Amino acid sequence: MRRSLLPGLALLLGLGLVARLLASVAPANHLVLAILLGLVVGNTVGIPSLTRAGVGTHKLWLKTGIVLTGASVALDRVAAAGPRVLVLVAGVVTATLLLVEALSRVAFHIDGETGSLLAAGSGICGVSAVVAVAESIDADEAAVAYAATTVLLFDALTLVAYPLVGAALGLPDRIFGIWAGLTMFSTGPVTAAGFAVSETAGEWAVLVKLTRNAAIGVVAVAYAVLYARGRTQERGDGDGGDGAEQGLLARIWEPFPKFVVGFVAVVAVANLGLLSTADLASLSNAADWLFLLAFAGLGLEIRLSELRETGYRPVLVVLVTLLVVSSVGLVVVQATF
Template sequence: MPVSRSSPTPGPGRPRGAARLLPGLAAAAVALVLAFLIHALVPSLPAMTLAVVLGVLAANLPVTGGWTAGRARPGLDFAGKHLMRGGIVLLGLKVGIGDVLDLGWLALVLITAVVAASFGGTYLISRLFRLPPVTALLVATGFSICGASAIGAMAAVRRIRHVDTVLPVALVTLCGTLAIGVLPLLVHPLRLSAEVFGAWTGASVHDVGQVVATAQTAGPAALAIAVVVKLTRVLLLAPVTALAGAHHRISLRPAGDDAGLPPVVPLFVLGFVAMVALRSTGWLADGWLEAGAMLQDVLLGAALFGLGSAVRIRTLLLTGGRALLAALASWLLIAVLGLAAALLIVR
C-alpha cells in the first residue's frame, strides 16, 4: 500500500482494525450487486469490466469521489490487494489439464509462443514509449496472460506497490473492452470460421470474462474453443510468475545472505496451482465448481472495483497519454499474433 495513503495511528474516535475496512468493503459489495445486475440485463458486458468502470466512476464523480479517497480507501485498498489474491487462487478451478492437453501439442506450443512473444513485445513497446520498467512489466503481464489477475500476481511476486497497479489495470480493462466491440466486426471481412474466431479470441483477448463476451457473438463453437485456449494462457500464470520471482530474488540477493528475500512463488500462486490440480482430478462435482466460480467472481469483482476506485481521470489524462498509445500498439500486436496462431490451430 502506498506510503502516501498510510493511515496515522488511530486516535480517539478513529476506527481501528477491521472497522476501518468496512466502509470500503461495503462500497465494493454494493458495486458488485450493481455490476451483476447490469451484466444480467446486458450479457455482452462482463461483470468484471463493469466492476472496474464503476470503480472509476465512483472515484471521479463529485458525490462519491471524496468517499472513495477518504473513509472507504482502506477497505478498497484491502480489496484490491488481498481479495485479488483469493480470486487468483480460485481462478485455478476453471483450468483442467485434460482440457488443455486435448488441444494437441501444436496448439500448446503456439499458445505458449504467443504468450512469450506478447510479453516480450508488449514490454519492449512500453519501454519504447518511455514507460517505467515496473509499469511496462505489469502491462506486459496483464496483456499477455489474463488481465488484472495476472497484474495482481506479478505485483505480489515482485513486491510492486499497490498504487503502481492502477494504471496497468485501467489499460488492460480498456483494451479488453475494445476487443469486445472490434473483433466481432472483423469476422466477415477476414472470412473467419467460428472455430478460428474463437481460437483468435482466446489467444488475444486479455480477461476471461472479456473472452467469453467476445467469442459468444460467433456462437457455441467459437465460445468452446475460445475458453480452452484462454485457460491455457491462464495456466502459464504460474511459470511466468515463478520465473519473475526467481529473477527478483537474484537481483536483490545480498552477498551470501538470503534473509529478507521474497519467496520465488507466493502462497497464493501455489494455491492457484493446487486448484488447477484439484480441478484436473475430476473429483469436484459441478456444484462445487459453480460455487467456486461464483466466489471467484465476487472476490475479483471487489478487487477490481477497489483498483478502479483509485483511478483519477484527470491524472490519467495528464500522465497516461504515452501509456495509452503503448497499450493500443500492444493490443494490435497481440491481435495479429493471436490471429496467426488461431489460423494454425484450426486447420
Template sequence: MSAPETPQGAGTDGTAAPAPGGTRALPLWTGLGLVLVLALAALTRWLESAVPAAAEGTALAGFAEAVEYPVYAILLGLLANAVLSAAGLRGRLSGAFRTEFFIKTGLVLLGSTVLFDVVLSAAGPALLQALLLVTAVFLFTWWIGGRLGLDDRLRALLASAVSICGVSAAIAATGAVQAKREQLAYTASLVILFAVPSIFLLPWLVGLLGLNDAQAGAWIGGNIDTTAAVAASGAIVGEGALQIASIVKTTQNVLMGVVAVALTAYFAYRVAPDGTRARPGARALWDRFPKFVLGFLAASVIATAWASAFGEAGQPGLDTAKALRDWFLIAAFTSIGLEFSVGSLREAGWRPVGVFAAATAFNLLVGLALAALLFRGFTV
C-alpha cells in the same frame, strides 16, 4: 494483475492520509466498505438480468443482452468512487477495496470450472506465446523508455507492468530494483488507465477481426495488463474466451518471478559490481512466484477428478464453485472502479504515458499475431 490495495486511511485521491485524530481507519470503516462492495455486487447481479428483461422487444434488446456483468460492476464501482470521493469517504472505506484478494480467490475458483485437459491442451501454445510476447514487449518498452530518457528504475517498472501482468509485476519489480514509491504509483495508475478501456475495446475488435474464442482469449490474456481486467474482458466475449484468457494470463504470471529475479540480479551487479550486495537465489524466485497459480491448477485437478468420479451427480458442486467464482470476480471488478485514481498521474508528465502507450500498441500488434498463429484451429 490487479490494482494495488489502497492503505487504510488513504485520502480521496489515493494518497496516504491519517484518519481523524491521527489514527488509522477503524475496522468499522473497513466493514462498511465491505458492505458497500457486496451491495454493488448484488446490484450488478440484479442489473445483469433486469436490464435485458426491460429491453426485451425494443431496439436495444440485442445490446442489453450482450452486456455482461463486468461492465455493470466496473461502471458501478466508478460511480461509487466519484460519490465517495466527493463526500470525502473513499479513503476511510478503502481498506475493503481488496481487488487483488478478490481476483486471486476468483481465479483459484475459476480453476474449478476449467477441466484439467483444457489446461494441458492450452499449456503449450500459452507458454510459447508468453515467452515470446513477454520478451519482445519488455525489451521494446525498456528500449523506448531509454530513448525518452526515463530513469532506469521507472523503465523497469513500466516494462514489467506492460509485458507481464500490470501492477503485481510492477510491485515485484519495485522490490527488485528498489524503485521509489512515487514511481510505483505512476505505473499503477497508468496500468488502470489503459486497462479499463481495453476491457471493452478488445471484445469489440475481436468481433471485427473474426477471431475464434481461443484466439480471442489468447489475445486478451496476453495483452490486458491486469488479471482482473483480463477476466472481465474475456467474460464479455464468452466462457470459452474467458478460460483461454485466464490460462494465458496465468502462464504469463509465472514469468513474473523470473523477471523479478533477473531485474534483481541486473540492478545488484549494476549498482554494486564489487559484490557487496546479496545475490538473488532460488528463495528470491519462490518469494516472487504468484502462488495463486498453484491454487488455480489444484482447483482444476480437483474439479476434473470430481467430474470423473460423480458425473452428472457432481454437477451441483461444480455449479456452486462457478457461482462463488462469479461473486468474487464481481467484487474484484467493482473494486477496480472503487480504487481508480487519477491523482498520481498529475506529476508523471508525458514521457511515462508516451512510453506506456507505445508499448501497449506494440503489445497489441505482436500479441494479435501470436494469438492468431498459435491458437488457429484451437477449440475450447
C-alpha cells in the same frame, strides 16, 4: 476491527450490485462496469474515511478469486487439444511479453515496473496477471493502477472489435475461438466474445484462454527472479557466495505471490476429480463475486489525475503489441488449423 471493515465492504458490494444490475440491461461486462463505477465514485465523491479499511481489502478478494479460478483449469481438456495449441500459447505469451517489454523500455521509455505489468496483463490473463506480477516484484501502486486500467480499456475494446472482425473476415467458429483465446487479454471478455459468435467458438476460446492462464505462475516466478536479482546487484551484495544466494532466495520468496501456490493446489484438486460439478459451479460463482468486490475497490483507488501524468505511452505500447500479435497470430492459426 471487524466493524471498521463493514462500511467499506458494504460500499464494494453496493457498487458490485449496481454493476450487475446495469450489465443486465446493457451490453457490457459486469466486472468492467464495477471498475468504471468505482472510478467515477472515487474521482467525484472520493473514498470516505469510514470506508477506507474495508475498501482496502479489495486485493485480498482478488487474490482469493484467482485461487478459486484454478478449479476451472481442466488439464485433460488442455492435453486433448494437442501440442499445437500448447505451442501456439507458448509462442503468443512469449512474443507478447518480449514485445511489450521492448517497446516500453526502448521505444516509449516507460519505467520498468509499468512495462512489466503491461506485458503480464497483455500476455497472460489481464488484471489477474497484473496483480500477480505486481505482488512478485513489489510494484508501485500507481504502476499497478495504470497497467490495470490500460488492460481493462483494451478488454472493453476487444470485446466489441473481435466479433466484428471475425464476422467481416468470415472466420470459421473454431478459428475465431482459438484466435480470441490466444490474443485477447482477460478471461471474461474472451468468453463473452467467443459465445457471442457461437457455442463452438466459445468453447475453443475458453479452452485456449485457460491454457494461457496457466502460465501465470511461471511468469510471476520469472519476474520475481529477474527483479530480485536486479535489486541484489544494485545493492552490491551479489558476490557474497552462499549468503548472497540465500539473500536472493529470500527476496524472491518475500514478494512472491503466495496465492499462486493456492491456485496450483486448486488446479490439482479439481483435476484429480475430488470436486463435484456442483462444487465447481459454486467455486466459479464465488470467484465471480470476489472479482466483483475486488474490481470495484480497484476502481475506487484509481486516480485519473495520476494516470494523466503517465500520458498515452502505455496505451500505445499495448495497442501496437495487440495489432502485431493478433494479426500474426490469426495468420498462424489459419495456417495451423
